[in-house]
Amino acid sequence: MITSSFIIVAIDGGAASGKSSSARALSERFNLLHVDTGSFYRAITAEMLRRGLRTDDLSGISATIAHVRLTTQVQGRSARMELDGRVAGEEIRGSAVNDAVSHFAAIPEVRQALLAYQRGQAEVARGAGFRGLVMEGRDIGSVIFPDATFRFFLQADPEERARRRASEGQRDPIAERDRLDSTRKTAPLACPPGALAIDTTHLNLAEVVARMVAPITRALEPL
Numbered sequence: 401m402i403t404s405s406f407i408i409v410a411i412d413g414g415a416a417s418g419k420s421s422s423a424r425a426l427s428e429r430f431n432l433l434h435v436d437t438g439s440f441y442r443a444i445t446a447e448m449l450r451r452g453l454r455t456d457d458l459s460g461i462s463a464t465i466a467h468v469r470l471t472t473q474v475q476g477r478s479a480r481m482e483l484d485g486r487v488a489g490e491e492i493r494g495s496a497v498n499d500a501v502s503h504f505a506a507i508p509e510v511r512q513a514l515l516a517y518q519r520g521q522a523e524v525a526r527g528a529g530f531r532g533l534v535m536e537g538r539d540i541g542s543v544i545f546p547d548a549t550f551r552f553f554l555q556a557d558p559e560e561r562a563r564r565r566a567s568e569g570q571r572d573p574i575a576e577r578d579r580l581d582s583t584r585k586t587a588p589l590a591c592p593p594g595a596l597a598i599d600t601t602h603l604n605l606a607e608v609v610a611r612m613v614a615p616i617t618r619a620l621e622p623l
């Protein structure tokens with residue numbers, strides 16, 4: 401039974417498993433703020449690359465994290481991270497960031513710096529008048545919001561995921577990113593206990609969304 405009207409939906413899964421499209425659909429359907437935490441790690445990575453920092457330069461990385469101010473701009477239904485007041489541009493989807501992001505995301509100092517910021521998105525959603533938030537990433541149902549109202553874990557065959565990325569015109573080493581994301585020591589990618597796992601390999605978007613909407617609608621009905 402859902403006792404609070406503010407809901408948190410956590411969606412975890414590997415690259416190109418269908419998280420973003422389904423999260424956007426849920427945000428429309430239930431009036432939720434959409435938070436793509438991959439874009440946060442990507443923006444941080446772009447900033448580190450811009451400063452010429454390598455992943456083994458822990459003191460440079462820590463100093464950057466300590467000084468950069470993280471705030472949120474709500475654009476439509478989405479949360480955009482601002483670094484020192486600036487929203488990162490399209491470079492966060494480029495191949496330099498694709499190649500480096502899992503390496504920076506594996507650094508505990510980087511994850512720690514984003515922890516409170518990510519949890520703070522619930523306040524952003526409340527303040528902006530949303531009914532809740534849908535947050536996607538790798539450790540949302542396990543670390544960021546282990547008590548999320550709803551938790552989903554999306555997966556799909558690697559060949560299908562590579563095909564999806566290629567059809568978006570992206571060069572993205574998703575198998576290697578998955579390997580790094582699921583074997584790192586801090587907050588590895590894994591299906592959180594109690595999450596509903598959905599294999600999206602042979603499902604279209606509407607079918608994936610329908611599988612998520614059903615339990616949410618059932619739980620919210622008495623409200």
Ligand code: DC
Nearest residue numbers: 415437438441501505537538539577
């Ligand atoms: O969702 P994405 O593919 O845009 O995420 C980019 C990378 O960021 C991903 O390979 C690992 C990292 N990431 C993470 O470690 N934890 C999250 N919650 C989200 C992303």
